[in-house]
Amino acid sequence: MPIDLSEVPTHELMKEIQHRLDCGNKPDKRVILIGPPGCGKGTQSPRIKYEHCLCHLATGDMLRAAVAAKTPLGLEAKKAMDAGALVSDDIVVGLIEEATQQPECAKGFILDGFPRTVVQAKKLDEMLAKRGQGIDKVLDFVVPDALLVERVTGRWVHPGSGRSYHEKFAPPKVTGVDDITGEPLIKRKDDNADTLKARLAAFHSQTTPVIEHYAKKVVVLKADRPQDEVARSIAAALA
Ligand code: AP5
Numbered sequence: 001m002p003i004d005l006s007e008v009p010t011h012e013l014m015k016e017i018q019h020r021l022d023c024g025n026k027p028d029k030r031v032i033l034i035g036p037p038g039c040g041k042g043t044q045s046p047r048i049k050y051e052h053c054l055c056h057l058a059t060g061d062m063l064r065a066a067v068a069a070k071t072p073l074g075l076e077a078k079k080a081m082d083a084g085a086l087v088s089d090d091i092v093v094g095l096i097e098e099a100t101q102q103p104e105c106a107k108g109f110i111l112d113g114f115p116r117t118v119v120q121a122k123k124l125d126e127m128l129a130k131r132g133q134g135i136d137k138v139l140d141f142v143v144p145d146a147l148l149v150e151r152v153t154g155r156w157v158h159p160g161s162g163r164s165y166h167e168k169f170a171p172p173k174v175t176g177v178d179d180i181t182g183e184p185l186i187k188r189k190d191d192n193a194d195t196l197k198a199r200l201a202a203f204h205s206q207t208t209p210v211i212e213h214y215a216k217k218v219v220v221l222k223a224d225r226p227q228d229e230v231a232r233s234i235a236a237a238l239a
Helices: 010-024 041-052 059-068 072-083 089-099 118-130 145-153 193-213 227-238
Strands: 029-034 055-058 108-112 137-142 155-157 164-166 218-222
Touching (some): 029 193, 041 108, 059 072, 059 089, 072 089, 089 118
Parallel strands (some): 055 108
């Protein structure tokens, strides 16, 4: 059965067709977003995804979906996530290996929250080398720890899409409701000041070495500025 598009306005259809045609001419890109919790990786991803025709793979979102579905993987990951610790390398590498082969990732991908350890980075490099591919850019989102508490504790999330809002910096049009779907927003269980301390400690000890691992591909972004300014720096870095 063909999909019924009769309700979709013609100009929207034309825009989508033009976008898909433009995508055909874009170069492939494989980009890593790295930075502490609340630095804006999830906020900036949809725009990068649209402009460069990439898929957005966020290991945190994938793990939260597995926890919500109570799969064996989700049950194993939950304890570490609630404590602000990292889940095992094998779990996340397996998720990414499978996800990067989806048709949606044909032009490349944005990795958001992966790799988070040097072991994960090396496994990713090996996996891509086998496919004759490699990472093109690593965007290092730098935000002082002191600012992250307010960002993380004020965050509201649309669980279905992973869209992030902030009660002060990026409020939804209607309080507590997703702008696109009208569905309710939730607070993440790990978005509290105590768990954030553990997440920051994990970032500084285990993830900072990943930035050194990719030193030649890293672009440092000052991410403690308004979202549009950060977006402009990203556009320049990926041009
Ligand atoms: P994950 O979901 O990846 O969490 P995270 O890395 O801690 O990152 P966040 O999602 O908290 O932050 P973000 O940078 O996306 O910020 P956002 O854009 O929403 O991981 C969760 C857990 O899963 C981990 O602790 C771990 O247990 C496990 N896990 C995941 N990946 C793993 C891996 N590879 N290995 C092992 N374990 C793994 O922005 C935050 C807020 O700030 C929002 O409210 C937003 O509106 C606001 N904001 C954004 N930009 C700005 C700006 N420029 N100015 C003002 N406000 C802003």
